[in-house]
Amino acid sequence: MATFVMQSLGCEVSAINTVNFSKGSPHALRGERYFVLIAIPLSGNHTAYGQVKGTKTPADQIAALYDGLRQSHLNDFDVMLSGYIPSAEAVEEVGKIGRELRYSSTMKPGSFFWVFDPVMGDNGRLYVAEEIVPAYKSLLREADLILPNQFEAETLSGVKITDLSSLVKAIEALHHTYQIPHILITSLRLSTSNATLPTNSLTTDDVLTVIGSTRRADHSPRLFRIDIPAYPIFFSGTGDMLAALTVARLREAVFAAGLQKTAHWLSPDDVESAELPLAKATEKVLASMQAVLAKTAAAMEVELKASEDADEKALGTRSTEENGAADEAKRKHLMKTKAAEVRVVRNVEDLRNPPDIEGFRAKPLEF
Numbered sequence: 001m002a003t004f005v006m007q008s009l010g011c012e013v014s015a016i017n018t019v020n021f022s023k024g025s026p027h028a029l030r031g032e033r034y035f036v037l038i039a040i041p042l043s044g045n046h047t048a049y050g051q052v053k054g055t056k057t058p059a060d061q062i063a064a065l066y067d068g069l070r071q072s073h074l075n076d077f078d079v080m081l082s083g084y085i086p087s088a089e090a091v092e093e094v095g096k097i098g099r100e101l102r103y104s105s106t107m108k109p110g111s112f113f114w115v116f117d118p119v120m121g122d123n124g125r126l127y128v129a130e131e132i133v134p135a136y137k138s139l140l141r142e143a144d145l146i147l148p149n150q151f152e153a154e155t156l157s158g159v160k161i162t163d164l165s166s167l168v169k170a171i172e173a174l175h176h177t178y179q180i181p182h183i184l185i186t187s188l189r190l191s192t193s194n195a196t197l198p199t200n201s202l203t204t205d206d207v208l209t210v211i212g213s214t215r216r217a218d219h220s221p222r223l224f225r226i227d228i229p230a231y232p233i234f235f236s237g238t239g240d241m242l243a244a245l246t247v248a249r250l251r252e253a254v255f256a257a258g259l260q261k262t263a264h265w266l267s268p269d270d271v272e273s274a275e276l277p278l279a280k281a282t283e284k285v286l287a288s289m290q291a292v293l294a295k296t297a298a299a300m301e302v303e304l305k306a307s308e309d310a311d312e313k314a315l316g317t318r319s320t321e322e323n324g325a326a327d328e329a330k331r332k333h334l335m336k337t338k339a340a341e342v343r344v345v346r347n348v349e350d351l352r353n354p355p356d357i358e359g360f361r362a363k364p365l366e367f
Helices: 002-008 059-071 088-104 132-137 150-157 164-178 238-256 277-314 325-339 348-352
Strands: 012-017 019-021 033-038 054-056 079-082 113-116 182-188 207-214 223-229
Touching: 002 012, 002 033, 002 238, 002 348, 012 059, 059 088, 079 088, 079 238, 088 113, 088 132, 113 238, 132 150, 150 164, 150 182, 164 182, 164 207, 182 238, 182 277, 207 277, 223 277, 238 277, 277 325, 277 348
Parallel strands: 012 033, 033 079, 079 113
Antiparallel strands: 019 054, 182 207, 207 223
């Protein structure tokens, strides 16, 4: 997902898969040079199906693959994007790579930028080993931009987010404790009173809120928010899609602001939150994502309806005894998961030219 999205926006990508599941392989386009460590395949087998075939990439293989780039002088990367990392040892290896790339850019401010997606869990629980959490925390000071969801932001900051006040405290903690320049919390549910709603309250009328911040020189936050419609559907790979779009769109916004030679791409303190390059990038990112997901949801409905009609016609030729209730439930789950695969390839034009950006304008977060 991440590789295809970035390539579609003109990025030259060198990718190391941190897991290798059965998947398709998209085409490439030319552009800037990016280094990506990712997990979710563009299409095909992934964990949402409840069954996978493939392997997790161990730390020594990540090191060997990167060494292959280094020895051929192919490691002159402008941006590094890291996503799901399967073990604490692998996290440490990714950290070594990030530090090496950072060190190589010491004399050229702004020439290297690390986008760090700390994939650890969601909905109040970890889905990685507990020892990965301190390993991630040890790398936060090296990152330029982090992309946690609400649970991951809570885990990293040590602040439980229950309302707007605690949200601000969590972001302040990340800016101050780890000196992270840019933060984008990718999914929150805030009520009109700015109190967070429980995750299981999702309905078709719910709204997701994305919160971003770029710190000032004193590490205080500049906060913006964008509210987007939430679909009552689980789409696999949207985190990688968001991260990849953010990489390309943020670099674009940074060049437009003339900050490409500024350390960490930090804006002057007098730039308002809604005018930050991160805010401008996020507007385009969310406009693209909502267009693709809307078309995916519509196609999913058609596909499921066709499957239901086929089931009705087959009724009587297939008995419960032959299939079993458990097998039938599994079949329907697999069918629904397949129908929810994000239609990113066929809607690539929405990635390149996001529609309805006006509907996703960033607003200063009042606190």
